[in-house]
Amino acid sequence: MPEIFVLAEHRQGQLRDITFEMMTKGRELAQKTGSELVAVLFGKDVKAHAKALAEHANKVLLVEDARMENFNSDAYQKAITQLIGERKPLLTLIGHTSYGLDLAPSLAVSLEMPLATDCIDIGFENETLTVTRQMYGGKVNVTSSLRKAQSYVATVRQAAFQVKSEAPLNGQIIEVPSPLSEETAGKRFVQYVPPPPGGVDIAAAPVLVGVGRGIKDVSNIPVVEELAKTLGGVLACSRPIVDKGWLPTDRQVGSSGKTVKPKLYLALGISGAFQHILGMKASDLIIAVNKDPKAPIFGVADYGVVDDLFKIVGPLKNKTQEIKGHK
Numbered sequence: 637m638p639e640i641f642v643l644a645e646h647r648q649g650q651l652r653d654i655t656f657e658m659m660t661k662g663r664e665l666a667q668k669t670g671s672e673l674v675a676v677l678f679g680k681d682v683k684a685h686a687k688a689l690a691e692h693a694n695k696v697l698l699v700e701d702a703r704m705e706n707f708n709s710d711a712y713q714k715a716i717t718q719l720i721g722e723r724k725p726l727l728t729l730i731g732h733t734s735y736g737l738d739l740a741p742s743l744a745v746s747l748e749m750p751l752a753t754d755c756i757d758i759g760f761e762n763e764t765l766t767v768t769r770q771m772y773g774g775k776v777n778v779t780s781s782l783r784k785a786q787s788y789v790a791t792v793r794q795a796a797f798q799v800k801s802e803a804p805l806n807g808q809i810i811e812v813p814s815p816l817s818e819e820t821a822g823k824r825f826v827q828y829v830p831p832p833p834g835g836v837d838i839a840a841a842p843v844l845v846g847v848g849r850g851i852k853d854v855s856n857i858p859v860v861e862e863l864a865k866t867l868g869g870v871l872a873c874s875r876p877i878v879d880k881g882w883l884p885t886d887r888q889v890g891s892s893g894k895t896v897k898p899k900l901y902l903a904l905g906i907s908g909a910f911q912h913i914l915g916m917k918a919s920d921l922i923i924a925v926n927k928d929p930k931a932p933i934f935g936v937a938d939y940g941v942v943d944d945l946f947k948i949v950g951p952l953k954n955k956t957q958e959i960k961g962h963k
């Protein structure tokens with residue numbers, strides 16, 4: 637039976653969200669092409685990850701080797717080259733992340749496989765891979781077919797696919813001996829550098845108040861920060877706010893910032909460029925305030941207020957305080 641590989645990504649002991657996003661898409665593709673979905677997992681002491689992946693896959697290929705405890709594109713490439721050579725999967729999905737950007741092009745060149753990067757959708761038509769990618773800063777979606785091949789590689793944009801809760805597959809975990817024979821010479825993992833202490837982790841906050849260029853001036857930041865605190869959350873922002881130096885980089889939401897999934901995302905004066913939406917569209921509840929009724933942010937918002945944000949911020953803060961009994 638043909639197979640579709642998903643290369644699992646993990647860091648600091650956690651499987652990353654992109655892995656499950658790819659598993660969801662991989663499962664759909666496997667059903668359409670009559671293939672088996674196979675999670676490929678490299679690491680050290682990662683049996684618990686293998687079990688978690690087995691829920692979503694028909695098989696898990698597990699290679700345990702201390703040299704792959706942390707991502708190393710040299711070691712990963714050797715290991716996955718062997719598996720692709722042996723099993724000839726129809727497609728190998730890799731995250732369009734710092735890991736995938738390092739690994740996928742080199743892998744595709746060495747195995748002479750067609751590669752599509754940064755895909756936001758993937759399908760098969762007449763046994764050839766079709767992919768949807770964005771052009772002109774996201775203004776145009778382009779769907780293209782790749783040349784006919786036995787095996788393809790595609791990197792998948794983070795948050796492009798929403799994880800679905802589906803019946804568990806309880807796949808078989810197959811332990812594969814490590815193909816690494818000598819020290820991986822080219823690259824070596826040195827250390828993981830966590831975000832600076834004292835920085836705010838917006839990805840962990842249950843409530844985010846996102847501010848955009850509609851905030852007009854840095855002097856207005858404290859007012860919205862107070863609202864965020866009253867709501868039990870923290871401030872996040874669009875990229876121009878970081879570019880202006882009004883908030884630090886760790887507050888930026890979007891494709892070149894963080895992906896967030898708070899219970900509430902309140903977007904104030906944010907237009908909703910796709911780069912921003914990518915980072916927050918999976919939030920449980922999105923409320924947007926924007927003067928422009930045609931602002932794209934309303935396309936993803938559960939509730940929208942077409943008005944001046946400065947008319948909303950004060951009353952909302954007061955009402956929240958009142959409800960919480962602070963007044």
Ligand SMILES: Cc1cc2nc3c(=O)[nH]c(=O)nc-3n(C[C@H](O)[C@H](O)[C@H](O)COP(=O)(O)OP(=O)(O)OC[C@H]3O[C@@H](n4cnc5c(N)ncnc54)[C@H](O)[C@@H]3O)c2cc1C
Pocket residue numbers: 773847848849850851873874875876877888889890891892893894904905906907908909910911912915925926927928931943944945946
């Ligand atoms: C490679 C690349 C990566 C990028 N990565 C990111 C990213 O990670 N995150 C990100 O956010 N952007 C990113 N961008 C930038 C992105 O394309 C947009 O330019 C940006 O998101 C726009 O920010 P904004 O919504 O704050 O500003 P604008 O697009 O200028 O929107 C401001 C909005 O405020 C509204 N407004 C104005 N005054 C008021 C008021 N008083 N009350 C209510 N509403 C008001 C306006 O109607 C408008 O809709 C990236 C761009 C590129 C090219």
